[in-house]
Amino acid sequence: MTDHADVIYTGGDIVTIDEANPSATALAMRAGRITAVGDRDDLLAAHRGPATRVIDLDGATLLPGFLDPHSHYINSLTVANQVNVFAPPAGPGADVDAIVKSLRAFRDTHHIAPGEMIVAYGYDDTLMPGGRTLHKEDLDIDFPTTPVLVGHVSMHGAVLNSAAMQMFGIDADTVTPAGGVIVRKEGSTEPDGLVMETAFLPIFAAMPKPTQSQEIAWSKAGQMLYAAAGITTAHEGATHAGDVELMYRAAEGGATLIDVVAYPFILELDEVLQRHPAATFGTYHNRVKLGGVKVTLDGSPQGRTAYFTTPYLVDGPDGQHNWCGELGFSQDTVNGWFKQVYDLGLPLDIHANGDAAIDVALAAHEFAAADDLSKDRRTVMVHSQFVRRDQLQRYLEYTIIPSFFTPHTFYFGDAHVRLRGKAQADFLSPMRAAIDLGLRPTNHTDFVVTPLDQMFVVWSAVNRISRGGETVGADQRVTPLEALKAITINAAHQYREADQKGSLEVGKLADLVVLDENPLKVDPATIKDIRVVETIKEGTTVYRA
Template sequence: MPGTQEPSGELWEQAFFPLMFALPPFGEDELVAMMREYARWGYVVAQDGAADWKAVLAVRELAEKAPLPIDVKSLVFYPDLQKGIDSGLFGTTVGGHTVHGTKLIIDGSPQGRTAFVTQEYETGGPAGEQHWHGLANIQQDEANALVENAYRNGVQVFAHCNGDAAIDRLLEAHRTAVAAGATPSGRTVPIHSQVMRHEQLDEYVAEDFNPSMFSIHAYLFGDVHIENFGEERAFGISPMRSATQMGLRPTNHSDFPVTPLNPLQLLWTSVVRRSVGGVVLGEDERVTPLDGLRALTINAAYEYHEEDERGSIEVGKVADFAVLDANPLAVEAEAIKDISVVRTIKRGATVFEAP
């Protein structure tokens, strides 16, 4: 309200950032409990997808005392990019904690109607706006400067891009940086890649982008996506099968705590692509269970440039894997989501075992 710090309504996108920076980091017990929760679901690596500098240091200080239960990759939130560069910590690993890359948040969410799209929403804006195209959190000049700065300092770029206009912004920033002589570390990662144009996959291939997709949105918000974008655009959301067929190595993520953590549910959603309301959001974009499993394992390792170290069970790789109570490649598609994790192994040691 005027003259106070009381919000007068919903906080959209950048309005939330000052609140985020004001929040205290998790305590050590909370951090360990969170990592153990990931291990319970079979994860051996977790990504802190938009960590302010306080959060980065909190995990690093914990890792300096003793090895973490699972590995943690911190992506430094873009307002703190320069702070991270000045620290000299990018690329360093201590006790399983790596300051790995930086995270840009270029737009918002398709279900919240803040994703930045070229073709307007069919339902208008969240507050009744007409001819609504969503919101961009980062303008083109700022995106250009951020990506160039990251590339010049060997920092891998991850960018939240839900809408095709946001993807265009990332592609333009990448090309501008390369034209200026900044060499990318490779595998720039557009995260979500939901409401995208099919030809943008060709651009991903050309620019060595590695998309991280969000198939669980097809399940949780698919019916809303159809309302907001119509069937043609909604059915093409998170086009994992097309990406795979074009030689890309898409990953699949939960975005926890926004959506559930269970990786078997993620795998199931990529295979069936069915909404809560029972609509299949693009049968042509359903993937095989094997390709869906690759998106959660070897492709994830590839995203981090670690495919020679982890991501598959091979001689010479670290012993990171989960033991399941059923084979997701052998059961019926509908049964995949009901598979349970029996044990999680991290570098040969059990970090979770079901009772």
């Protein structure tokens, strides 16, 4: 049997993320797997055959394909049909007028049918000049009959115009559910436009979905957004039962550019289990797998809905004084969720931003895992942005993985200083402290909360610079290699796939990314400017710049 390679890469830096073999001058692959990593001359002599293609990287850098530890893949299917209103530099939404202008431009160029809803994403109320935020009347002027939903940057809510309020049945008589926010006009019960948290959940679930004829094309387009960022394994971070079936249908129809790992939402777990028993989790089918279960405990710190043990320095989103955020569910309910998931033997992803929410999660873990608190269940504390040092220590004791969100240091760092104070903001997503304790953190974009940009994720972890140019927690900076590990080998470990992905080692999948520069060699301040040249999934190029 020949061991001739299909392809040998050489002519550039090769960053393996393999501590036993950190760099190489050539990599060989055959049939979608890595067959050799090492010296160029040795590999060419041993693995080049008559049909082997020798690819010259021409000074570019080869790394393992990036694994996305947490985002919302399902949203990528519709982003191409939505309006980007991120604040600069990620989008045009600098103020209310700019947001409305973007919505008008989308309407005028997309020939929106009467009654068809326009959806935008990325609205950041913390960055509106002079605190002048978006209200339903701002949207009603240009869209009196067209429903408009402007998604909050946290993905935990939206501003709706009057037509959208009517579409979703929200009016002055609508009762705000526990753990929810429906902002009202001052002195009345009339909704002002902003709906968040548990009040937003039924709206999110009822959002228009692609038709079955659109599912495959939209799924491929969404996967290309990930591939363009060098991602070969994407994450779907709170999957509704219907979306699980959509993802499997689209994959069956050929939407298989990259791997997708989905985490069904706890409130729909029983429905998912009817068609996908727990024993089927963890196994890919047409490059889609159910990785575990998702529980959401609080909101977002920038939206002032994250749950803290101490009050925000400003009032709550609906004017609440001494506001700490709130838990949408009782501790007993959360305990029950954890026990159900642990008894099924499934990994658990827990959305928890504020330290009080993390306390609730740790208490639920102690309840559900009482037989063995330290068992490796691949329990992941997603975001963990305002984790305390004592809580990090318990992560270590309980074998809990923190999946941090360092892009917040840039996009919302200035807001966090204003809302939570400098000391707490400086310990935001404390990767340095976690690594020094012996934890193996991952790091994510939470797309569409921030853009899909893995080099920006690395840059934010290494530099921790805010949008306003301030340093947010210099002592929590990590090295470029540590930042890369958070989106490669550590993420592979999070998914129980470290034997197949996350480093360039013989026998692993040939999931690769080519960058135009080496993140370990450039000025750390310029890491965010590195561009993806090519993304390769199991030996096949799925994206080329």
